[in-house]
Amino acid sequence: MNIYGVNVDIKNVPELDPTFAPLHVFNREFLKTAKKPIAVAVERSGGLISVYDTFIHGTPEMADADNYYVDRLVKFLLWAKGGFRVYICGDENVYRYMHDTYSPNGARAFDYDFMKQVYEKEFEVVNVPNLADKPAANEKSKAIGKHLDGCRIGFDAGGSDRKVSAVVDGVPVFSEETVWLPKVNPDPDYHFEGILHSMKMAAEKMPRVDAIGVSSAGIYIDNRTMVASLFLKVPKDAFDAKVKDIYLRAADEISKMVGHKVPIEVVNDGDVTALAGAMNLNDVDVLGIAMGTSEAVGYVDKDGNITGWLNELAFAPVDAQPDAMEDEWSGDIGCGVKYFSQDGVIKLAKPAGIELDEDATPAEKLKAVQALMEKDDPRAVKVYESLGVYLGHTLALYADFYEIRHCLLLGRVMSGKGGDLILKVAKEVLADEYPQIKMNAQTPDEKMKRVGQSVAAASLPEIVK
Template sequence: MKFLNVDIPVKNLPELDQGFVPLGLFFKEYSKNATKPLCIAVERSGGQVGVYETRIYGTPEMKAADDYYVDRLVKFLLWSWGGFKVSICGDDAVAETIRAAYSENGSRAFDKGFMEQVYETEFVVESLPYDQKPTAVQRAESIGRHTNGGRIGFDAGGSDRKVSAVIDGEPIYSEEVVWFPKTISNPDYHYQGILAAFHTAAAKILEKGGHVDGIGISSAGVYIDNKCMVASLFLKVGKEDFDKKVKNIYTRAAKELSNTLGYDIPVVVANDGDVSALAGAMGLGENGIMGIAMGTSEAVGYVDGDGNICGWLNELAFAPVDGQPDAMEDEWSGDIGCGVKYFSQDSVIKLAPRAGIELKGESPAEKLKEVQALMAENDPRAVKVYESIGVYLGHTLALYAMFYDIRHVQMMGRVMSGKGGDIIMDVASRVMDEEYPEVTFRPEAPDEKTRRVGQSAAAASLPEVK
């Protein structure tokens, strides 16, 4: 396969998507003969700076490849690390291309606006000489695994909310309550649901003669200093109500419970992907864990090799994985080739017609169930869908390994359930064996111990209680 003057030796392509250009292989082959040093630095909150060293060609005949490579690299780093300032160090022309892309009317205007919302500051791209590149500043934090005392763990899902009461590491009560956070615009609905869950769990702890020592919360979205910056759970809430009632929704509810009980209760809010990775780390008793949940979207979390979270976004649903020029567009960001269309129910729905499956369901969830039902009967068309996703996954896990120190990847979510999930993991492992033997991990399903830890119980371990 030849792409932008780069030869890419691909052995495995998805049967239902023969135009797929594995971005990791492109990065790898592009870099082999590039000689001009380039550094990309990304600054995020708290003065933290991620630094990525690479090389480009810097020649007229490779300009298109250089621009594409750096564009995809910056995009990946932004959605992996998060940030509001990008420094391109070592090439003014490439820096100008990136600056134009991240302008008000540029091709990455969505990304610019999203990062400005998250970090509440203007997004900037600057060009620096290579010898003036910023220094990396990283402050990873220990996350969870605290089990002393009485704790409330809350997991805010899109279709149900879960709460656990935990005393000295042992869950004494858990419940799931159906709710509809994505369709309701009044944030008081969300607040009352959260507060009710807190009170239920607190009552169970008090019944046992315990004391509520901490509240840990797992919630989809981007959270900085326990504040909700962006979250699909509050999709219908208007901006004014969001700023006034949603940004601090979890700390407000914790404060109200504190006032009711008559003492302060520490609270920690974390992204649900990171908490799922934490649950995996607690279950396995190891670190360097990436958790990937393939459901409505692709949710990713990461606990590093020291058992810490890095303050990264890990929003890999919007990080690029495919280089083909006519890859499917993500309706939200307007970009193409991003993970959400490869590792969620959208991927199943995209591939099913190509396999000859006519989907009749109204909603994406119903369409996924149709394909899963066919898979349960070993329908060869459904097998092709899951095999193709397995090829996507094998190539993409090797891409992720370029940016993350991964020892285990745990695959979760509705798309991974049943026979289809087994096929995805088997095919992904074979692709990695054949194309990326240097990558040491393979995808795995959470074991029973990890499942028993559970998302809400893992969330309960978030606050450190003295």
Template sequence: MNKFGIEVPVKHLPELDPGFLPLGKFYTAFLRDAHQPLHLAVERAGGEISVYHTFIHGTPEREEADRYFVDRIIKTLLWTKGGFKVYISGSRNMSEAMKQIYCPGGAREFDADFMAKVYERPFEVVHCEHLPVEKNSPQAVGRHLSGCRIGFDAGGSDRKVSAVIDGEPVFSEEVVWYPKTTADPEYHYEGIVSALKSAAEHLPRVDAVGVSSAGVYVKNRTMVASLFLQVPPDAFEAKVKDIYIRAIHDTFGDIPYAVANDGDVSALAGAMSLEENNILGIAMGTSEAVGYVDENGNITGWLNELAFSPVDGSDTAMVDEWSGDIGCGVKYFSQDAVIKLAPAAGINLSADLSPAQKLKEVQKLMETPGSPAEKIYRSIGVYLAHSLALYHHFYGFKHVLLLGRVMSGRGGDLILDTCKSVLKDEYPAIARQINPTLPDEKARRVGQSVAAASLPELN
């Protein structure tokens, strides 16, 4: 029973976090006796619309639960699909309530402000009698292997670049850099150009450049990205929004290029490696990076920032420092999850260690069978099973590719095994539909670089 008096039956809970309340399970319980239709839509760039139909109770006794439910659904739609405008039909009272939440000073001020920056439009919630019609424009991106190409992958701790000829990498280089702690955008620009020139030295010519980068990109432009966290707003606007476009043009002139979110490129790499489509890629590292390739092998243009999408309905869920919200994916599927659960497993990690170093300490413990660290990875496996069932509701994917430092070694195997076991027992219908997997050696060796290099189509 939760604070709304709604009974939520759950068979499997994380042993180190028994207060975890799978949000998908809460939704199912909430909807059992909710019969008043409510219709939602979110609008993003290019007039694209995603529509969602559901129900609320519409009674005074369930008013608080109704507001909580609609807030969580809207937040999920925003961080999965993206949008600067929310349409609500079916309840004017609910429309007014959401306007007070998604506004300056409201509980979801961060979300509204973030979306306004991404789409360069004021964020708004509007009531309407009839929703706009669903409109999506998925694009066939990548899988172009012919020619001499460069694939650049900009990560938070290192940058990788590869020279690729007709789909085969002939050179790869990985360089440590510090983009998240550097305020001068010239540092980032020079690092990008240096990587491009390094790869070009190993090609007879450069036909195209593909970029995989953490952050949100619209029409190859940087809208929001943690890589440039310290860059002042005026410098970001002047020198970062078009940083990849400038770097490529300044180095090679007018050649084809494409810039995509690293999560989408990871999913594309998985699709190319597995020779399958309808893939959700989840990289558990510094944060939770997600990408999606649809059933036709296309990238959808959705936001896929599931680090900020809620998965836990518990009142005591951990706060995400950036958004100020609780129960969001970043605290369940990243190194933060490992660090969060360590004390409950009886593992004390020095405060002097960086988050990455703390993860390495736990991974060292996992080398010993029977280590208390196993409880951490089993708990994450339970989180993952419940959350994949929730994600499946919004995506309908068939394959799940699990990547990132958290999924490496014995810990990753234990997460996957636990996840599959819980899915089979608690969500048998979904377990028969989806296939969570780790990347094979081919994907690990060349997948990301080749996928990034394959993004642009030659003229």
């Protein structure tokens, strides 16, 4: 397959998506002939900067390839690391293209607006003509979690249910799951009352409350909700007034209930998943990937810390094919959400010959394919084999940006026989096409599935004595 003059050839092709072009392979082949050094840097809150040194061709005949390569790189860095400022260092032509692309009226207007909202700063693309003047990298991870002392509330906010645990000295003494519908409810009081109800249940099961840890889908900065699909239907004015500080307000209510100030720590659920994996494995360099309604990702680094990166890889590109499936939310193509979530299963069901009820919800469609897989239906087998091929190639891409010793795979898509097959095929692809990449890809054991997330969430705050 030829993409802007770059040949992308792989041995392991997903049977149900033969035009899939792994972004890692496109990048690898592109760089074989690219000799002009440039750098891309992204800046986020607190002056933290991630720098990526690379190469382009810098010739008129490869201009489209150069622009496509850098666009995909900028996109990946923004959603992996986060940032409100992008520096293009060492090439004027690429800078001009990125400046126009990541603008209010450009092809990446969604990303422009999203990052502006997350960081509450104007988004900009900056030209650094001289490569020697590129910004210096400034990375800083945060030691968080693994605190098991005292009486703690662990709260996990999911899209279909909310879970809470009372944890005393690292041991869950109470756990409860409550079905709720946060994504379709426009009233922020519905969300607040649900959160507070769960926390109060846990508080009543302990002699005291020393800390509250929250695992929640979305992007959180300083315990404030910046963007979260849980509050998708809440109008902006109500979001700003009642959602941004929703967990801080809940902690205040618990503090009033127990008679003293209770510390709270709110962290993206992907990072809490990775933290739970690191605690369970007693190791570091853990990438956690949860495949469910979307693709939730978290990372614990070599020091056992959370990085503060966004890790929103659902919206980072994985497929270099210019005609790849479009994500309806961001308007971009080839992003992880269409490959590593229930959307990926549904997408592949049709070419597999599986007819799904058009009136069914995405979760119901996933269950239908899973039911076929449990019966070893050959059509469902092809779906999960193709997902495994996607994953094997994409883990090679993720390894370009993360040091990964362990990759923990979980979520509804990874349950049952289908998940086992995805893991098996992904490992085969890694071994066959990327033998230089050494990582332990696995699913969680039963203990972690049962209590790992709640204990990890509860362990987030440090109790200052």
